[in-house]
Amino acid sequence: MNLIRQAEQQIFADFVKVENVPEIMHSYIIPYARRTVYGNARVFVFKQLLEAPPYRVWQHHAITSQVTEIHPRVDAPGLHLGVTLSSLNVHSMMRGGFTEHVQQGDLNLFYVTQEEKAVTIHPGTHCFLNIEFDEALLPSLVDNAFLEETILPAIANNLRGGVINMNGVTMDAYCSLLLEQIRNPLGGNTFARSRYISKQCELLLIHFFAQLQKEPVEYPPLTNEDVNSIDSVKAHIKANTTGISTVELCQLFDIPVAKLQEGFKGLYGTSVEAFVILWRLEKAALLLTKKDACLEKIAKETGYKNVDTFVNSFTRYYNCTPEQFRKL
Numbered sequence: 001m002n003l004i005r006q007a008e009q010q011i012f013a014d015f016v017k018v019e020n021v022p023e024i025m026h027s028y029i030i031p032y033a034r035r036t037v038y039g040n041a042r043v044f045v046f047k048q049l050l051e052a053p054p055y056r057v058w059q060h061h062a063i064t065s066q067v068t069e070i071h072p073r074v075d076a077p078g079l080h081l082g083v084t085l086s087s088l089n090v091h092s093m094m095r096g097g098f099t100e101h102v103q104q105g106d107l108n109l110f111y112v113t114q115e116e117k118a119v120t121i122h123p124g125t126h127c128f129l130n131i132e133f134d135e136a137l138l139p140s141l142v143d144n145a146f147l148e149e150t151i152l153p154a155i156a157n158n159l160r161g162g163v164i165n166m167n168g169v170t171m172d173a174y175c176s177l178l179l180e181q182i183r184n185p186l187g188g189n190t191f192a193r194s195r196y197i198s199k200q201c202e203l204l205l206i207h208f209f210a211q212l213q214k215e216p217v218e219y220p221p222l223t224n225e226d227v228n229s230i231d232s233v234k235a236h237i238k239a240n241t242t243g244i245s246t247v248e249l250c251q252l253f254d255i256p257v258a259k260l261q262e263g264f265k266g267l268y269g270t271s272v273e274a275f276v277i278l279w280r281l282e283k284a285a286l287l288l289t290k291k292d293a294c295l296e297k298i299a300k301e302t303g304y305k306n307v308d309t310f311v312n313s314f315t316r317y318y319n320c321t322p323e324q325f326r327k328l
Contacts, residue, residue, distance in 0.1 A: 002073050010041065032050065055198055060129075075114075086125055111155050178207070234275070243276065
């Protein structure tokens with residue numbers, strides 16, 4: 001995927017080593033990504049690619065000092081979950097000239113074709129992150145009725161390319177967490193990192209479609225004390241990964257079950273139960289990067305009754321065994 005026409009490129013370089021990346025881009029580096037710099041007199045682009053079958057993650061930083069157009073192009077048509085991570089909004093001309101506004105922080109599903117599109121960007125640094133995936137994956141990511149009634153017809157009506165969803169999904173704390181994990185993957189080898197990134201992409205897409213199809217929810221207002229209590233619950237889950245139930249958390253922090261469940265979902269975009277599972281297996285992945293950690297110890301520290309239960313849970317979650325994950 002490129003943001004400017006190849007014929008217009010005046011700069012092009014692939015960088016294998018981090019130290020060779022231009023200093024102006026150092027703060028944007030994603031570990032283990034393939035890095036390319038290209039540009040012309042109007043715009044300078046730092047492209048990074050993470051391969052994590054069945055997903056590909058693209059991050060583009062585009063720097064310009066003037067209002068200019070970029071022309072994104074892909075090798076093959078497909079679906080992209082896109083988010084603008086910079087503070088600048090962009091305007092794109094898609095669907096045969098219909099203007100679409102892409103708001104900073106919103107997640108949108110694009111059907112991307114090889115037909116050229118014009119995207120207007122303003123002076124500054126823009127950061128675009130896209131997760132590319134095949135349409136065949138949709139049944140595993142989204143409710144079948146919503147897929148058949150909404151998503152597939154929207155794709156069929158946008159074969160020239162464009163935004164599939166009518167309204168963007170606002171990036172919540174759960175999305176931010178998953179994006180951070182995608183950009184800073186764990187794993188002791190290329191295969192393990194690929195499985196790790198793939199899982200985070202899957203979780204992000206499932207969350208996106210779930211947010212897209214549900215009606216807006218008005219959660220009960222929270223007091224500052226409520227927010228502090230729920231923050232403390234989240235911190236406790238992250239610090240104590242041996243597994244704890246929602247009821248136990250409510251007793252520990254003296255907060256009603258309904259308030260914790262609704263408040264946690266409202267603040268962080270996911271349920272308490274899902275966050276507990278995510279963080280236990282995140283801790284397991286982190287421990288597996290340490291050479292001296294045996295499976296018995298990791299299973300105990302993450303709250304599994306025995307090694308077999310831990311191995312089965314880890315393998316189902318990341319689609320690779322713990323030993324594959326940490327093998328150097």
